[in-house]
Amino acid sequence: MENILVLTHVDESGNALPKIALETLAAGRDAAAALGCNLTVGIIGANVEAAAGQVAGCGVRILALAGPEFAQPRYSSDAAAAEALCLAANASIILAPATSRFARALPGVAHRVGGQIDTHISGVTANAEVSASRWFYRQRMEAVLQRVHRPWFLLLESGVHAPWQGTAGSPPIENIQVNLPQTRTIVTGVCAPKSDQQTIRPDAKLLFVAGAGWTKKQRDGQIHAADAEQLISGFLRESGASLGSSKSLVEQSGENQAVLKFMTHLNQVGQTGSTPRHPMGLSTCCHGEEPHVVGWRFIHERRAINLDPNCGWARGKADILYVADAFQVMKCLNALIADKTLQAV
Numbered sequence: 001m002e003n004i005l006v007l008t009h010v011d012e013s014g015n016a017l018p019k020i021a022l023e024t025l026a027a028g029r030d031a032a033a034a035l036g037c038n039l040t041v042g043i044i045g046a047n048v049e050a051a052a053g054q055v056a057g058c059g060v061r062i063l064a065l066a067g068p069e070f071a072q073p074r075y076s077s078d079a080a081a082a083e084a085l086c087l088a089a090n091a092s093i094i095l096a097p098a099t100s101r102f103a104r105a106l107p108g109v110a111h112r113v114g115g116q117i118d119t120h121i122s123g124v125t126a127n128a129e130v131s132a133s134r135w136f137y138r139q140r141m142e143a144v145l146q147r148v149h150r151p152w153f154l155l156l157e158s159g160v161h162a163p164w165q166g167t168a169g170s171p172p173i174e175n176i177q178v179n180l181p182q183t184r185t186i187v188t189g190v191c192a193p194k195s196d197q198q199t200i201r202p203d204a205k206l207l208f209v210a211g212a213g214w215t216k217k218q219r220d221g222q223i224h225a226a227d228a229e230q231l232i233s234g235f236l237r238e239s240g241a242s243l244g245s246s247k248s249l250v251e252q253s254g255e256n257q258a259v260l261k262f263m264t265h266l267n268q269v270g271q272t273g274s275t276p277r278h279p280m281g282l283s284t285c286c287h288g289e290e291p292h293v294v295g296w297r298f299i300h301e302r303r304a305i306n307l308d309p310n311c312g313w314a315r316g317k318a319d320i321l322y323v324a325d326a327f328q329v330m331k332c333l334n335a336l337i338a339d340k341t342l343q344a345v
């Protein structure tokens with residue numbers, strides 16, 4: 001019989017589980033229920049009580065590896081902790097969230113315990129057997145995988161399962177001990193942009209895509225890149241949307257054309273860019289050509305603003321196309337949001 005371990009770590013605040021961990025837990029619960037097998041949760045962090053309390057309503061065995069040395073991501077301590085939890089749970093299937101922390105540490109852990117690992121998992125199903133799905137060839141082909149080898153590690157992507165929700169409490173926690181190897185890496189701090197400067201926000205409800213039209217000559221024959229920057233950054237700040245881009249726009253910086261300073265290649269959506277998963281998307285000043293729109297395959301509700309009624313979005317690629325000037329629409333939208341915020345104050 002399988003023994004499923006949902007392995008996770010606390011988030012950067014140090015006292016909660018990341019949303020992706022709750023999604024992984026929900027996937028683990030479904031699989032354990034379908035197979036009628038044991039489910040254990042393993043948590044790594046400096047203090048794990050609050051995080052364990054979040055999953056109390058699950059009613060499953062909780063193992064923890066806690067201590068100040070597990071506060072920060074570091075391969076040697078994370079791998080040692082994860083290995084100890086896998087062994088303590090005697091796990092045959094380990095489901096873990098694909099956080100950068102685990103993406104780095106768990107392949108090594110799989111090797112240490114003689115297991116095998118599959119990453120970028122976009123779904124787990126269990127009937128008589130456990131199957132995992134993942135996309136290949138830039139999200140064009142979906143494969144369904146099964147393995148006979150155990151332990152089998154699966155790193156689940158975010159947004160592929162609804163997060164587990166349940167009552168919090170103070171569940172019993174079994175603390176596991178591990179002898180850490182001598183560490184050469186000391187984490188002295190984290191340098192990261194402020195969260196409001198971070199434009200890629202995988203958990204945002206809305207994907208806002210900017211296309212090259214924002215930096216092209218407008219009706220008055222002039223380029224208005226500074227206005228575009230102000231409108232877009234204002235909207236992102238107030239709405240919390242994630243920023244995507246067309247390839248043409250991100251490539252302009254290398255071609256000495258007008259650019260939006262906060263845009264990088266990481267924002268590019270499409271065939272040679274990313275395939276984000278947000279419930280809604282709003283495309284602006286972007287033509288909606290096929291190599292771009294293939295990156296929208298997981299966006300449920302799609303809207304676009306374009307001056308051209310014959311743009312790609314009009315050909316069945318958007319649910320709603322607003323044939324309008326995006327400069328004017330975003331100006332009105334920002335004013336409406338500001339008005340609403342003022343009313344709320």
Ligand SMILES: Cc1cc2nc3c(=O)[nH]c(=O)nc-3n(C[C@H](O)[C@H](O)[C@H](O)COP(=O)(O)OP(=O)(O)OC[C@H]3O[C@@H](n4cnc5c(N)ncnc54)[C@H](O)[C@@H]3O)c2cc1C
Pocket residue numbers: 210211212213214216218245246247248249268269270271272273274284285286287288289290291292295305306307308311324325326327
């Ligand atoms: C092999 C290959 C891979 C590719 N991969 C990708 C990829 O991953 N991602 C990607 O994005 N592209 C990709 N492309 C490029 C893609 O085919 C398009 O060239 C690109 O998406 C066009 O970008 P755009 O729509 O922003 O720019 P443009 O085609 O220049 O369109 C600008 C649009 O802005 C509109 N506009 C201008 N001003 C306004 C205004 N004031 N209000 C409203 N609308 C306005 C115009 O009507 C126009 O439709 C790839 C191409 C190839 C050949």
